Amino acid sequence: MADSIPLTGIEDLTAASKPRPLTLEILHAWVTTVDHKKIGLLYIGYALAFLVIAGLEAVIIRVQLAVPLNGVVSPQVFNRLFTMHGTTMVFFVGMPILFGFGNYLIPLMLGARDMAFPRLNAFSFWISAFGGLLLYFSFLGGDGLYGAGTAPDVGWFAYAPLTAKVFSPGHSTDYWTLGILLSGVGTIGTALNIVTTTICMRCPGMTLNRMPLLVWLYLVTCFLVFVAVGPLTAAQIMLLIDRYLGAHFFDTQAGGSAVLWMHFFWIFGHPEVYILVLPAFGFANEIIPVFSRKAIFGYPAMVAATVAIGFISLGVWAHHMFTVGLGPGANAFFTLSTMVIAVPTGIKIFNWIATLWGGKIRFTVAMLFCVAFLFQFLIAGLTGIMLSASPFDWQLSGSYFVVAHFHYVLVGAILFTIFAAFYYWFPKMSGRLLNETLGKWHFWLFLIGFHLTFDFMHIPGVLGMPRRIYTYEFDRGWAVWNLIVSSGVVFQVLAIGCFVFNLVRSYSRGDPAGPDPWDAWTLEWSTASPPPVYNFAALPTVGSRRPLWDLKHPEDPDSNYE
Amino acid sequence: MATASITHPEQSWELPSRGLVGMICLIVAESAVFIIFVVAYIFYLGKSTSGPMPRDVLEMPVAGTLCLLSSSLTVYLAAEALQKSRVRLCSLWLAATILLACVFLASTAREWYQLIYQDGLTIRTNLFGTTFYSLVGLHASHVIAGLVMLLLALVFALFGRIGDAHAERLEILSLYWHFVDAVWVVVFTVVYVLGR
Numbered sequence: 001m002a003d004s005i006p007l008t009g010i011e012d013l014t015a016a017s018k019p020r021p022l023t024l025e026i027l028h029a030w031v032t033t034v035d036h037k038k039i040g041l042l043y044i045g046y047a048l049a050f051l052v053i054a055g056l057e058a059v060i061i062r063v064q065l066a067v068p069l070n071g072v073v074s075p076q077v078f079n080r081l082f083t084m085h086g087t088t089m090v091f092f093v094g095m096p097i098l099f100g101f102g103n104y105l106i107p108l109m110l111g112a113r114d115m116a117f118p119r120l121n122a123f124s125f126w127i128s129a130f131g132g133l134l135l136y137f138s139f140l141g142g143d144g145l146y147g148a149g150t151a152p153d154v155g156w157f158a159y160a161p162l163t164a165k166v167f168s169p170g171h172s173t174d175y176w177t178l179g180i181l182l183s184g185v186g187t188i189g190t191a192l193n194i195v196t197t198t199i200c201m202r203c204p205g206m207t208l209n210r211m212p213l214l215v216w217l218y219l220v221t222c223f224l225v226f227v228a229v230g231p232l233t234a235a236q237i238m239l240l241i242d243r244y245l246g247a248h249f250f251d252t253q254a255g256g257s258a259v260l261w262m263h264f265f266w267i268f269g270h271p272e273v274y275i276l277v278l279p280a281f282g283f284a285n286e287i288i289p290v291f292s293r294k295a296i297f298g299y300p301a302m303v304a305a306t307v308a309i310g311f312i313s314l315g316v317w318a319h320h321m322f323t324v325g326l327g328p329g330a331n332a333f334f335t336l337s338t339m340v341i342a343v344p345t346g347i348k349i350f351n352w353i354a355t356l357w358g359g360k361i362r363f364t365v366a367m368l369f370c371v372a373f374l375f376q377f378l379i380a381g382l383t384g385i386m387l388s389a390s391p392f393d394w395q396l397s398g399s400y401f402v403v404a405h406f407h408y409v410l411v412g413a414i415l416f417t418i419f420a421a422f423y424y425w426f427p428k429m430s431g432r433l434l435n436e437t438l439g440k441w442h443f444w445l446f447l448i449g450f451h452l453t454f455d456f457m458h459i460p461g462v463l464g465m466p467r468r469i470y471t472y473e474f475d476r477g478w479a480v481w482n483l484i485v486s487s488g489v490v491f492q493v494l495a496i497g498c499f500v501f502n503l504v505r506s507y508s509r510g511d512p513a514g515p516d517p518w519d520a521w522t523l524e525w526s527t528a529s530p531p532p533v534y535n536f537a538a539l540p541t542v543g544s545r546r547p548l549w550d551l552k553h554p555e556d557p558d559s560n561y562e
Numbered sequence: 563m564a565t566a567s568i569t570h571p572e573q574s575w576e577l578p579s580r581g582l583v584g585m586i587c588l589i590v591a592e593s594a595v596f597i598i599f600v601v602a603y604i605f606y607l608g609k610s611t612s613g614p615m616p617r618d619v620l621e622m623p624v625a626g627t628l629c630l631l632s633s634s635l636t637v638y639l640a641a642e643a644l645q646k647s648r649v650r651l652c653s654l655w656l657a658a659t660i661l662l663a664c665v666f667l668a669s670t671a672r673e674w675y676q677l678i679y680q681d682g683l684t685i686r687t688n689l690f691g692t693t694f695y696s697l698v699g700l701h702a703s704h705v706i707a708g709l710v711m712l713l714l715a716l717v718f719a720l721f722g723r724i725g726d727a728h729a730e731r732l733e734i735l736s737l738y739w740h741f742v743d744a745v746w747v748v749v750f751t752v753v754y755v756l757g758r
Contacts, residue, residue: 228594255688260605
């Protein structure tokens with residue numbers, strides 16, 4: 001369908017006929033690049049590598065927990081595994097993959113030729129990448145003086161006083177805190193870049209209320225990064241000062257407070273959930289309308305809901321700390337604020353359903369992932385509301401119910417939309433379509449695996465199974481549930497295998513995509529696939545929220561209705 | 563050429579300057595870092611298990627504070643001068659700013675020297691030492707970062723490598739400097755006025 005649409009003018013038709021460059025030249029080009037598309041791909045590739053690594057760590061965790069009194073790994077190794085799994089997934093998979101897509105898509109969607117600060121962009125990527133490598137170097141270098149180390153084992157939120165020099169000798173915790181500190185610097189750099197690009201680099205006619213919703217969501221995400229990652233950085237600096245200079249921020253014996261670390265960490269930690277989920281919403285906002293053949297329902301309401309989520313998410317952090325004993329006032333406040341956040345989130349769900357309603361739905365793989373996301377995100381939200389009630393949380397905090405809840409968000413919502421984004425934008429990035437049959441295998445296997453694992457994980461949680469235990473006894477009544485949970489992993493691994501195979505195979509042998517394989521409406525589809533270095537031969541001018549619709553339908557452009 | 567100009571191109575399409583927006587973003591993120599350190603300072607006030615306490619050892623650094631605050635004015639005058647293409651005047655005001663900042667840093671250094679060697683307060687002594695040196699030190703490190711950038715600007719100005727084309731950049735640098743000053747107002751109030 002794309003062939004019939006005349007897109008000349010924006011698209012550059014000059015054939016590139018250069019001799020094939022040497023491997024070293026290619027490598028040099030990637031390392032020194034300041035092009036937002038290449039940096040975006042670097043982010044995505046780096047995150048995919050860590051996704052596989054952290055995924056394998058989860059596999060070992062589930063093998064260990066599959067049957068009672070299992071001895072695949074020792075308790076110490078188990079601690080390292082869940083610490084590395086959590087830290088990697090949040091800081092070195094979630095954020096880089098979302099920033100990768102943001103880097104790639106935002107300038108294209110705004111009709112710009114690059115990000116606002118291309119060199120800062122490269123710096124941010126490489127400093128984050130260095131953070132990830134530092135974290136994993138701990139396996140080799142964490143030993144320290146006492147031979148007590150290798151990888152960090154303090155959990156991904158590293159509660160004090162576990163991180164004190166006394167309880168964490170060697171360098172394992174230092175690798176953890178430095179890795180996160182560096183990744184935080186990179187994150188703030190990229191967020192700064194995205195905000196500046198969005199405000200200063202829009203093409204003529206691209207007013208704020210004509211921007212694709214994805215860009216709006218990234219804008220709010222990046223403001224959250226400033227106010228959430230800043231505190232995390234501050235807390236990591238304090239931890240470093242404690243560990244290296246002998247200060248007492250989190251040293252309870254000198255009057256310091258372990259609870260203060262919890263506050264600082266969760267002031268970052270809860271907005272972080274929204275930093276991860278808002279871009280995922282952005283993907284859904286682009287994909288659902290295109291495959292429903294309808295404009296997004298309630299654009300202003302979506303923007304308002306996003307901004308509301310951004311604000312409210314700053315005032316909910318202590319719902320991670322109900323069991324600390326904050327007192328009735330704080331408990332009531334954080335219960336209420338947490339429940340309130342369900343309102344703008346509910347608005348979003350209704351808007352997506354209204355977009356689907358009466359649409360001419362095309363169930364491509366990208367759309368399948370988005371529909372699954374709607375169901376799963378709803379359930380994740382419902383268990384979230386359950387946990388927001390502090391008395392209920394006292395019962396279940398620190399149990400597998402919580403683990404099931406946040407994996408429902410992180411996997412069921414975020415990872416599913418990230419997969420949707422891959423199927424939707426891979427053709428733009430590579431010029432080739434991903435195989436739909438393999439994609440359907442990927443989707444169904446992953447759906448089955450996801451539900452086997454994370455639906456049934458709620459039950460041992462309700463039965464009282466705490467998180468982070470390395471094994472359990474026969475008579476607890478958790479064995480069957482854990483076996484089911486672990487069996488889901490098999491399906492997930494097969495699904496990821498299909499996905500990786502699909503990526504590799506389609507990159508060289510997929511069907512050519514053409515500039516606009518989905519008959520979409522945003523500017524990235526107006527240029528070649530993959531786009532030339534300069535994105536647009538002539539900068540576009542837009543007159544509505546769906547510039548390509550206007551181009552394809554001059555008889556009834558959207559701009560008539562704005 | 564058939565372009566994507568789908569409708570009437572807008573008559574004027576002016577967007578804010580990148581440097582300005584970028585610097586504002588940086589200031590927002592840095593503010594979040596400082597807020598956490600200030601909160602930690604306030605939270606630990608009076609929680610030290612041993613001396614010395616703030617009221618025993620701290621004195622108001624009036625001279626340093628006056629220097630730092632007036633350097634905000636001189637950096638503003640430097641940016642103003644460059645906008646009017648008066649490079650000599652600009653380098654003069656830049657030099658004044660640098661001098662004032664150095665006086666501030668020297669007064670901090672003298673204060674720390676006294677605290678460490680006369681009052682025996684180090685970062686490991688008690689919670690007051692921990693939070694005081696971290697907060698004031700974090701601010702001082704920002705002063706040093708600003709100082710390095712101002713020095714660069716001065717060197718460029720002295721070698722005549724600066725012109726009104728760079729006026730906006732100097733203005734953005736001065737924005738950072740104003741931020742560092744504003745943070746000092748907060749730190750001064752919390753540490754030397756309320757915290758004593």
